[in-house]
Structures are given as C-alpha cells and as structure tokens.
Amino acid sequence: MPLTDAACRGAPVDPSGKPRKIPDSGGLLLFVSPSGGKLWRMAAHRQTGTKPDFEALGLAPLLDMAA
Known part of the structure; x- marks a missing residue:
C-alpha cells in the first residue's frame, strides 16, 4: 500500500x-x-553485489511523489 502524505509527514x-x-x-x-x-530513497540493485544500493531522491516535504 502506498504511503499517504499524512503518513509521511507524521512518520x-x-x-x-x-x-x-x-x-x-x-x-x-x-x-x-x-x-x-x-x-x-530508491533501492538500486547493481550487478556488483547482492545488497541494494540506495540513491537519494530528495527531501520528503519538498519533493512530491504524486503521479
């Protein structure tokens, strides 16, 4: 289930x-x-290892993830 704006702000x-x-x-x-x-953050699976790397996308209140 996707996170809502209220859930993100109140985390x-x-x-x-x-x-x-x-x-x-x-x-x-x-x-x-x-x-x-x-x-x-976004999990990026690379071929060099088995653990995912995490790429930062931006600050939560400033970056809206709505499609």
Whole structure:
C-alpha cells in the first residue's frame, strides 16, 4: 500500500536512535533520520553485489511523489 502524505509527514522517529526506513512501493522508501529529517530513497540493485544500493531522491516535504 502506498504511503499517504499524512503518513509521511507524521512518520515518527525511532526511539532507539537508529535511522528508520519506511517502505512504499517499487523499491521507494522514506528514510527518517534520528534528528527527524525525512528523505526519499530508491533501492538500486547493481550487478556488483547482492545488497541494494540506495540513491537519494530528495527531501520528503519538498519533493512530491504524486503521479
């Protein structure tokens, strides 16, 4: 289920102080830093390894993901 604007704006910070990754769809995720900053990231699978690399797309409140 895609993230809504209200869910993105109200995404809580992890109480343990670790960065939080909230998945959306198609490899897109919302990265919430311990300080409360929000950043859109996209998983990019490369042939060099098995783990995905994450490309930053922009700040969550400034970058609208609506199609």
